[in-house]
Amino acid sequence: MSAHTPFEAERARIAHKLTINPDIATKVLTGFIKDEIHKAGMKRAVLGLSGGIDSAVSAYLSALALGPENVLAVRMPYKSSSADSLSDADAVIQALGLQHLTVEITGMADPLFAQFPEMSNGRKGNIMARLRMTVLYDQSVAFGGLVMGTSNKTELLLGYSTVYGDSGVALQPIGDLYKTQLRQLAAALGVPQSLQVKPPSADLWEGQTDEGELGFTYADVDQVLYLLVDERYTLDEVAEEGFDAKFVRDVWRRVKANHYKRTMPNIAKLSQRTIGHDFLFLRDWA
Amino acid sequence: MRLHLGLAQMDPKLGDVQRNLEKHLAYIEQAAAQGVELLIFPELSMTGYQVNDLVPEVSIRASADDPVYAAMLDASRRTGMDIMFGFVHQDQRQRFYIADAYLSGGETLHIHHKVYLCTYGMFDEARYFDAGDQVRAFDTRFGRVGMAICEDFWHISTPYLLWMDGADILLLNSASPSRGLDASDKFSGSRWVELVNMAYASFFTGFVVHCNRVGYEDGKNFWGGSSVVDPNGEMLLGGDYFDESLHTITIDLNELHRTRSRLPLLRDERPELVQRELERILARNNR
Numbered sequence: 397m398s399a400h401t402p403f404e405a406e407r408a409r410i411a412h413k414l415t416i417n418p419d420i421a422t423k424v425l426t427g428f429i430k431d432e433i434h435k436a437g438m439k440r441a442v443l444g445l446s447g448g449i450d451s452a453v454s455a456y457l458s459a460l461a462l463g464p465e466n467v468l469a470v471r472m473p474y475k476s477s478s479a480d481s482l483s484d485a486d487a488v489i490q491a492l493g494l495q496h497l498t499v500e501i502t503g504m505a506d507p508l509f510a511q512f513p514e515m516s517n518g519r520k521g522n523i524m525a526r527l528r529m530t531v532l533y534d535q536s537v538a539f540g541g542l543v544m545g546t547s548n549k550t551e552l553l554l555g556y557s558t559v560y561g562d563s564g565v566a567l568q569p570i571g572d573l574y575k576t577q578l579r580q581l582a583a584a585l586g587v588p589q590s591l592q593v594k595p596p597s598a599d600l601w602e603g604q605t606d607e608g609e610l611g612f613t614y615a616d617v618d619q620v621l622y623l624l625v626d627e628r629y630t631l632d633e634v635a636e637e638g639f640d641a642k643f644v645r646d647v648w649r650r651v652k653a654n655h656y657k658r659t660m661p662n663i664a665k666l667s668q669r670t671i672g673h674d675f676l677f678l679r680d681w682a
Numbered sequence: 683m684r685l686h687l688g689l690a691q692m693d694p695k696l697g698d699v700q701r702n703l704e705k706h707l708a709y710i711e712q713a714a715a716q717g718v719e720l721l722i723f724p725e726l727s728m729t730g731y732q733v734n735d736l737v738p739e740v741s742i743r744a745s746a747d748d749p750v751y752a753a754m755l756d757a758s759r760r761t762g763m764d765i766m767f768g769f770v771h772q773d774q775r776q777r778f779y780i781a782d783a784y785l786s787g788g789e790t791l792h793i794h795h796k797v798y799l800c801t802y803g804m805f806d807e808a809r810y811f812d813a814g815d816q817v818r819a820f821d822t823r824f825g826r827v828g829m830a831i832c833e834d835f836w837h838i839s840t841p842y843l844l845w846m847d848g849a850d851i852l853l854l855n856s857a858s859p860s861r862g863l864d865a866s867d868k869f870s871g872s873r874w875v876e877l878v879n880m881a882y883a884s885f886f887t888g889f890v891v892h893c894n895r896v897g898y899e900d901g902k903n904f905w906g907g908s909s910v911v912d913p914n915g916e917m918l919l920g921g922d923y924f925d926e927s928l929h930t931i932t933i934d935l936n937e938l939h940r941t942r943s944r945l946p947l948l949r950d951e952r953p954e955l956v957q958r959e960l961e962r963i964l965a966r967n968n969r
Binding site for chain 2 (some may be wrong): 413415417421423427428431432568676678679681
């Protein structure tokens, strides 16, 4: 008996549950984008376009919601960014007819890198993500639009993001779609093929891929996360579905360790009524 | 007897009672122009759903002294149309309820306070609201009806009690958020609500009218899909999801007579047996 065949039926069943109706997703998410931006008294959005599938899907949804003339796509390459990233981002800009801008971040990043010669790739990646956030928030004022988030549910749960970098945004339209679901939406929206097939990468250094850095595939981790989060399985119950018990534990440890990235910083309570504790209004209140 | 129904599948603005009142009055004018006799608005149509700490400032008193309530009473008098709408009700002792009012000819026929507050998962109603403690049907010029609000009809006891109290038409409203996206053509949450509404109509051999809101609050989408089910469990109206609209339909109340002649579930129901067994069960459980 081979190691994996007994669980093929389970895997197929979970994969089926991760299948989405892209028309409903598009309807709800374009409505959300329109609603959030109009409630803020605006009609435009600013979006960092990396050449990857997440920001491409966000760009397609934004263009459908607001009209391409109201979406500013900003490409922000560093000198080591791959040429494919720029050309894939350009393919999206051309396909949708978005307003666009290219702002090199090399000249901003390198002076800081030079002050710390021992700086790791991780630190450099975080700095680049925060510089891109700075550029987008500046363009937010110049263009008069909200900064569109491009984070998916997998990376939000795993904390595979830079706090106040790519997570520093005004709204998150695709934050409840796992990576494997996002791929289905990308195909339905007609995102260019080259973006759909290439391995996901933060492109922070040459040859980096998400799955290489994370140490597992999106196909596997999405199934584990779906069972743990959406279906409320226990860790043991997930392992019983045929997933390696250590892998399941490691994923959950990662979700827990990165929860701080998904919440606002705690405020120490002193008064009778404190922001974040008992001053309770929706963000949409204003 | 025929009844021309209207369902105002609206998107209330959170916390803005004045603007929502204007929207109600616009829907009322539009429905009246189409000859609607009974117009139904969604849960908390006057305030929006997640009012949280806004509760005291958006609440209204159900009397002609309150300018918002008075405007709704006046609209029912002026148009001759019966109106059911949702609001935050502040009672004489400063308690707050999720409420529905049924107005007819400038008078209040009934006020229902939501009995089952939804306080789990993404919902937090019991933090802000008091729960109602009555489930009562009431008489209208279209027959005896019963109102229930969202979580009220996720519990079978509410529509059952209304049925036993004589309601032949269940008037349900909600602020039901979309959830459970999968490969099918509707959210699993919407499928569930439609299934139970068709089940109630079938079990109770009566009409089920459901008005659900649309729009967004802090990333939650409300799916609309307002519907009317006949006493045979057939969906007469439904399937319009996510967008604001006024739905109208004429229902034939004589269907009650025909269905119940064929299927005498009401005649054969034994509420005294239910009562006896419930008393035994409750005594045993010492609750």
